[in-house]
Amino acid sequence: MxxxxxxxxxxxxxxxxxxxxxxxxxxxxxxxxxxxxxxxxxxxxxxxxxxxxxxxxxxxxxxxxxxxxxxxxxxxxxxxxxxxxxxxxxxxxxxxxxxxxxxxxxxxxxxxxxxxxxxxxxxxxxxxxxxxxxxxxxxxxxxxxxxxxxxxxxxxxxxxxxxxxxxxxxxxxxxKTQVVAWSALTAGYARRGKLDMARKVFDEMPEKDLISWNVMITGYAKRGEMESARVLFDQVPKRDIVTWNAMIAGYVNCGLYAQALEMFDEMQSLGEQPDEVTMLSLVTACTDSGDLDIGEKIHRAVLDLGGGELSILLGNALIDMYAKCGNIDKAFKVFHSMKEKVVTTWNSIIGGLAFHGHSEEAIRIFNDMCRLKLKPNDISFVGVLVACSHAGRVEEGREYFRLMREKYNIEPNVRHYGCMVDLLGRAGLLKEAFEFVDKMEIKPNAIIWRTLLGSCRIHNDVELGRRANEELVKLRWGESGDYVLLSNIYASQGEWVGAQSVRKVMDDKGVRKEAASSLVDTDEDTLMHFLFDSKSQSKVNKKPGLIR
Structure with a gap:
């Protein structure tokens, strides 16, 4: 027995x-x-x-x-x-x-x-x-x-x-006699997204522990219901770092950066010490909002937290923040100050340099990484290919694309193909760019065809521009910027009948032109977000330019 x-x-x-x-x-x-x-x-x-x-x-x-x-x-x-x-x-x-x-x-x-x-x-x-x-x-x-x-x-x-x-x-x-059991069931419902059931169990609990409070606050924060989260936050008898982090991360995810920073100030005023999770959320807030002054303040707080040293996660986040806020020199200083670097650290600085047009430096850093026997990954190659594109280094870009598969066994994804299309298009090799797309092993998306259409506009190629527009229309018929680009190509060649026919197609299909913005800047921003943002394929800036 x-x-x-x-x-x-x-x-x-x-x-x-x-x-x-x-x-x-x-x-x-x-x-x-x-x-x-x-x-x-x-x-x-x-x-x-x-x-x-x-x-x-x-x-x-x-x-x-x-x-x-x-x-x-x-x-x-x-x-x-x-x-x-x-x-x-x-x-x-x-x-x-x-x-x-x-x-x-x-x-x-x-x-x-x-x-x-x-x-x-x-x-x-x-x-x-x-x-x-x-x-x-x-x-x-x-x-x-x-x-x-x-x-x-x-x-x-x-x-x-x-x-x-x-x-x-x-x-x-x-x-039902154990508060741990109540908390476990509450956490389960919350994790499955059944917040109503989680709240029902939470409200029925004879005794609430801090875990159950944090579960509910985190559940509301993750769903973006910050008012409900704040109500519980104000009611919780005792808070810990998890409670504060849930609120700060919730505000950041909702784009409420000022509230996140206010929460951090409140946290410090009450003597609660932040941890790495806190600081990562705040660095993300500064990155997304582009507030460099606040970012530098958070950087100092990060150094105080780590005794002057940076963890890999926080170091990478700070490099990304400074790069996206336009201060590449400080991004470099953070990179060089880190005692321990991994591939993601190198990717952060390479991508930041490439994004801001410091192409030669980005390529040099990539080669330094390879000389140190650090194996680049797919993100590393996105960065160096973008750098080659901006620097006009076509042959070097082709070689990196080849090495990615042959030496490092990395299968190119849509972002790598997008880089190559941009590289060839910028260099005016439009026919080669179209042939490259036709031979792609994966189906080209709207970003790639729009990149080609933009290149056709820059190099005034009406015939190829018409084909790129036709492919775009198959994927997203209602984007006015795609028609505008084609119309501009016709106009640049003095083919006013073609430009007028594009306007007529827009009218017939009910495509409305949006408020004016810089066509070149918008195309560039769209491609950069697509290449460097892991969520870009579902969240791309879609503000097309207009005929000027």
């Missing part, structure tokens, strides 16, 4: 010695580990437990080191297994927790009441509903379904990625 363990309290790990309490950095961890090996403590069960615990749960990003150590232990005990499961489940790669659990089963290691919740949390993060349901079955097999810790995690799993009806049934049968 399987013995059920009834102590439902979350494990309170034994007190660590002063030596291990002082171990808060990778350097210190490695020093202690080296000392263990030299002095023969590597076989001491207590020290091995502490080494696993500190590397997996205490040292930031130490889970990889914990796995290396764990793999060398011949007979890890259940504490070590559970510690590794816990650390892996909350790491950026939670699938490791599922793999560890599989190893446990193969070795016939008997789980306890803490083992399964860590695996379920990993399944929730991964959205692995089938695996999570299999774990649910194992929980029942081992007799832990009535265990409060396991049951609450089951409610959270099913509410978020499993079967919401099962979550409700577990909650109704025995979960």
């Amino acid at each position: 399987i013995r059920r363990q009834t102590n439902d309290k979350i494990p309170n790990y034994h007190q660590r010695s002063n030596l291990w309490r002082e171990c808060t950095t990778f350097r210190k961890l490695r020093q202690i580990h080296a000392s263990m090996i030299i002095n023969g403590f590597n076989t001491n069960r207590f020290n091995l437990r502490e080494l696993i615990y500190v590397s997996a749960l205490v040292i930031p990003s130490g889970i990889s080191y914990a796995h290396q150590v764990f793999d060398q232990i011949t007979q890890p005990d259940l504490f070590m297994w559970n510690t590794m499961l816990r650390g892996s489940a909350q790491s950026p790669n939670p699938s490791k927790a599922v793999s560890l659990f599989t190893q446990m089963e193969k070795r016939d290691i008997w789980p306890d009441r803490y083992t399964f919740p860590f695996v379920l949390k990993a399944c929730t993060k991964l959205c692995w509903d089938h695996v999570g349901c299999a774990v649910h079955g194992k929980i029942m097999k081992h007799g832990f379904e009535e265990n409060t810790f396991a049951r609450n995690t089951l409610i959270y799993f099913h509410a978020n990625v499993g079967d919401i009806d099962i979550a409700s049934a577990l909650f109704d049968s025995s979960g």
